[in-house]
Amino acid sequence: MKSPPNIVYIFADDMGYGDMACNNPDSRIPTPNLDRLSTQGMRFTDAHAPSSICTPSRYALLTGRYCWRSPLKQGVLWEWDPALIEPDRPTVAGFLREQGYRTACIGKWHLGWDWPTKDGEPANKGVELGVHDQVRIELGKNIDFTRPVKGGPVDRGFDYYFGQDLPNFPPYTWLEQDRVQVQPTEEKPEDIEGLPYPSTCRPGAMAPGWSLEEVMPELTRRVVRYIEESGEAPFFLYFPMTAPHTPIVPTEQFRGMSRAGEYGDFVCEVDWCVGQVVEALDRKGIAEDTLLIFASDNGPEVFAYRTIMPDYRHFSNGHLRGIKYDAWEGGHRVPFIARWPGKVPTGKVCTQLFSLSDLIATCAEILGVPLPAGAGEDSVSMLPLLFHGDATPPTRRFAVHHSLNGKFAIRCGDWVFIDSPSGGDAQEPDWYREERGYSGHDFPGELFNLRDDISERDNRYGEYPEVVRELAELLARAKEGADPSAGAGVAPELLTE
Numbered sequence: 202m203k204s205p206p207n208i209v210y211i212f213a214d215d216m217g218y219g220d221m222a223c224n225n226p227d228s229r230i231p232t233p234n235l236d237r238l239s240t241q242g243m244r245f246t247d248a249h250a251p252s253s254i255c256t257p258s259r260y261a262l263l264t265g266r267y268c269w270r271s272p273l274k275q276g277v278l279w280e281w282d283p284a285l286i287e288p289d290r291p292t293v294a295g296f297l298r299e300q301g302y303r304t305a306c307i308g309k310w311h312l313g314w315d316w317p318t319k320d321g322e323p324a325n326k327g328v329e330l331g332v333h334d335q336v337r338i339e340l341g342k343n344i345d346f347t348r349p350v351k352g353g354p355v356d357r358g359f360d361y362y363f364g365q366d367l368p369n370f371p372p373y374t375w376l377e378q379d380r381v382q383v384q385p386t387e388e389k390p391e392d393i394e395g396l397p398y399p400s401t402c403r404p405g406a407m408a409p410g411w412s413l414e415e416v417m418p419e420l421t422r423r424v425v426r427y428i429e430e431s432g433e434a435p436f437f438l439y440f441p442m443t444a445p446h447t448p449i450v451p452t453e454q455f456r457g458m459s460r461a462g463e464y465g466d467f468v469c470e471v472d473w474c475v476g477q478v479v480e481a482l483d484r485k486g487i488a489e490d491t492l493l494i495f496a497s498d499n500g501p502e503v504f505a506y507r508t509i510m511p512d513y514r515h516f517s518n519g520h521l522r523g524i525k526y527d528a529w530e531g532g533h534r535v536p537f538i539a540r541w542p543g544k545v546p547t548g549k550v551c552t553q554l555f556s557l558s559d560l561i562a563t564c565a566e567i568l569g570v571p572l573p574a575g576a577g578e579d580s581v582s583m584l585p586l587l588f589h590g591d592a593t594p595p596t597r598r599f600a601v602h603h604s605l606n607g608k609f610a611i612r613c614g615d616w617v618f619i620d621s622p623s624g625g626d627a628q629e630p631d632w633y634r635e636e637r638g639y640s641g642h643d644f645p646g647e648l649f650n651l652r653d654d655i656s657e658r659d660n661r662y663g664e665y666p667e668v669v670r671e672l673a674e675l676l677a678r679a680k681e682g683a684d685p686s687a688g689a690g691v692a693p694e695l696l697t698e
Contacts, residue, residue, distance in 0.1 A: 205300070205568055206541060207491040208437045209428075210560070211478060212262070213471055213536075214255070214309060214446035217501030219519025220468050221536045229460035229515040230468045234476035235538065238495065242540030243549045243590055249612070250499045251558045251579070252603045253525055253532030253626075256311050256331075258498040258557060259441065260285055263292045263312075263357070265561035265577030267601060275607030276331040277311070280370050280403060281324035281340050284313040284352025291576035293561045295358025297437045300568050305361040306354040307423045308441040314366065315352035317345045341371055341405045349379045359439070363423050368416055368443040371405025375419075383408040395448025402448055413450040416443050421474045428481040435490075440478070444471050447502055461515035462508065489542040492567075492587075496557060497535040500525045503627045511632065522639070522657040526605035528624035529657055530617070533602050539587055551590040554612060555583045556600045556685075563587070581686045598687055601679050611676040612651075618672035619647040624657070648672075 219225035223236045223244060251261035256277040257268030264286060269275075273285055286292065294304040316324035320343060328334045354362035355378050363377045372385040373393075385406035393402065395413050402413075424440050444467050451458075451466040455473065459465025475495060482488040501509075501517030501524050509515050523529025535557070539545050562580035565572045572580075579601075585593040602610040602617075605626040610619040622645055629639065637656065644662040648669055651657075662669055679685070 204490070205302070205435045206544075207431070207435050207487060208297070208302075208564065209478065209482070209491055209493045210437075210439050211475060211493075211495045212259075212308075212439070212441040213495070213497040214442050214444060215499065215502045215525055216445055216468060216471060216497040216536060217505070217517030217519070217524070218497075218521055218531065218534050218536055220445075220501065220517050224536055225516075225519040227516070227519075229513060230465040231459065232468065232472040234472045234479065235495065235536075238475065238479065238493075238540055239538050240548045241542070242493070242538055242545045242547060243551055243587065245537040245539070245551045245553075245555070245586075247552055247554045248496065248535055248537035249554070249556050249600055249602065250497070250533045250535050251556055251601070253499045253523075253527050254605045255446075255498055256285065257603060259310075259312055261556070261558040261579065262498075262560055263294065263439075264290055265293070265558050265572075265580030266290070267558065267579045267603065269603055269607070270578075273331050275603075276333075276605060278313045278331055279325075279328075279333055280337045280405065281316055281344065282313045282330055283315050283323070283325065284356070286312055286357050288352075288356070290357075291561075291573050292358040293564060294354075294437060294439065296561060296572065296576070297564060298358055298360065300570060301434060303361075303431075303434050303436040304359045304439075305427055305436065306359045306364065306439045306441070307362070307427065308364045308420050308439075309368070309443045309446075310353060310362075310364060310366050310441070312357075313352060314350045316350055317348040318343045319345050338404050344372070344406070346372060346374075346381045346384055346406065350376065350381070351379060353379055355379050361427075364420060364441075365416060365443065368413065368446060369402045369448055371403060371407065373406065373411045374408035395450040413448055414452050416450075417470055417474060418452060421477050425477055425481040428478070428485055428487075431485065431487070441498075442471060442474065444468075444474075445502075447504070461513045464505070464509050465513065465515060492539065492541040492544075495536070495538045498557075499535065500527065500532045506627070506630050506633060520656055522637070523624060524627050526626040528602055528604040528608045528610040528619050528621065528626070530651070530655070532604065532624075532627075541587065545587050546590060549590045551586055553586055553591060553593075553595055553597075554600060555581070555586060555597050559583045559597065578682060579685060597685050599675060599679065599685055601676065609676060609680075611672055611679060613672060613675060615650050615652040616668055616672060617649050617651055617657075618669060618676065619649075620673065620676060621646060623647070646673075
């Protein structure tokens with residue numbers, strides 16, 4: 202390879218597999234930029250977030266390691282929780298920086314910070330890591346926003362950071378590098394909301410004049426500026442969006458653009474932001490030297506069951522079962538597009554299994570440089586898939602899925618085994634179960650053949666005890682660190698029905 206490519210990774214927040222029109226012919230949301238991108242590169246239909254919830258997927262994306270191997274065994278980080286990525290843990294950004302890349306993160310972090318406090322006590326004193334507790338509101342009053350904030354992106358491999366931890370968590374202000382850019386001297390008023398109601402925005406400190414609606418436009422401007430000001434050295438630009446995560450706050454430009462309410466309009470804004478990035482790469486003349494990836498961190502938000510699906514007949518999960526939080530496919534099978542002109546074939550669809558944790562191993566193979574010892578233990582290079590799609594043998598033999606409440610599932614071949622009586626952590630509404638033909642069962646686990654039953658209606662647990670046994674044993678070996686690029690002892694005849 203004559204020179205290493207720039208790598209731009211756009212990471213949408215809570216965008217479902219079925220939101221993107223090129224994935225779902227019945228989508229009620231126009232996504233022309235993403236549809237065009239899929240024709241300029243390759244669309245992947247069996248891409249999986251390592252978890253069906255936010256923080257764990259981000260941890261795995263950047264480290265190539267499942268988050269359940271970290272101290273966070275389920276759920277997400279909340280306000281004032283400390284940095285989750287260990288200081289000595291290799292990250293994609295740190296690895297690429299060692300190879301001469303400039304590295305930047307612009308957007309949502311949600312991987313914890315070591316917040317300074319006024320009294321020197323831990324910022325999350327008295328609350329358990331990843332546990333929602335109202336006492337965190339009071340803890341926020343002890344944060345010293347005038348001092349550097351450690352443990353964030355610039356301490357985990359990125360040269361530059363600009364963004365906000367979460368759109369619905371305090372502090373409601375911008376952070377740049379390791380500093381709060383504008384002091385949050387006010388308390389967020391109750392009328393700063395956004396869908397769904399009641400607002401998901403947590404009480405806490407806010408910068409004067411803070412606008413939820415301006416978060417995505419400002420992040421996009423910063424990303425475009427970074428591309429336009431790039432120099433000769435290759436760069437890795439990680440753009441973790443805050444949309445279409447709640448609060449749902451599309452700007453006026455996009456209101457009414459979809460047929461799926463304000464949520465659909467917010468996805469239209471996401472699509473526009475992707476278009477801005479593509480145009481910036483084109484203007485700079487570096488599109489052909491750039492691997493551009495678009496993905497989402499997990500399935501669609503839970504409120505889709507209450508409004509988006511019944512009111513607008515738009516199904517963000519498409520034909521899949523489950524949404525954000527769930528071990529079912531809709532919780533973690535995500536939209537994924539890759540474009541690299543001259544390297545990634547155009548207009549192709551790849552149906553092979555892979556995980557978002559595979560980024561760090563892929564970068565290593567692109568550069569021809571081995572990963573440091575102990576790095577990316579759950580990462581497998583998907584470079585052959587990028588170059589050849591379905592024409593190449595599988596790169597990943599199995600993948601582990603993880604839900605909000607810590608349920609495990611494992612995918613191998615056509616089969617997915619859920620090690621729980623139900624793959625649902627979100628509450629499936631009765632109307633949805635009836636409409637989609639889902640029924641209950643008395644088995645201790647679930648087994649689905651995704652080749653024949655992608656919507657996971659028919660639990661085969663009782664019919665194929667040998668498959669259940671094999672996959673349960675494989676899951677146990679995976680937890681112990683079995684190589685996901687190897688068959689790990691699974692009988693080949695069990696991979697297909």
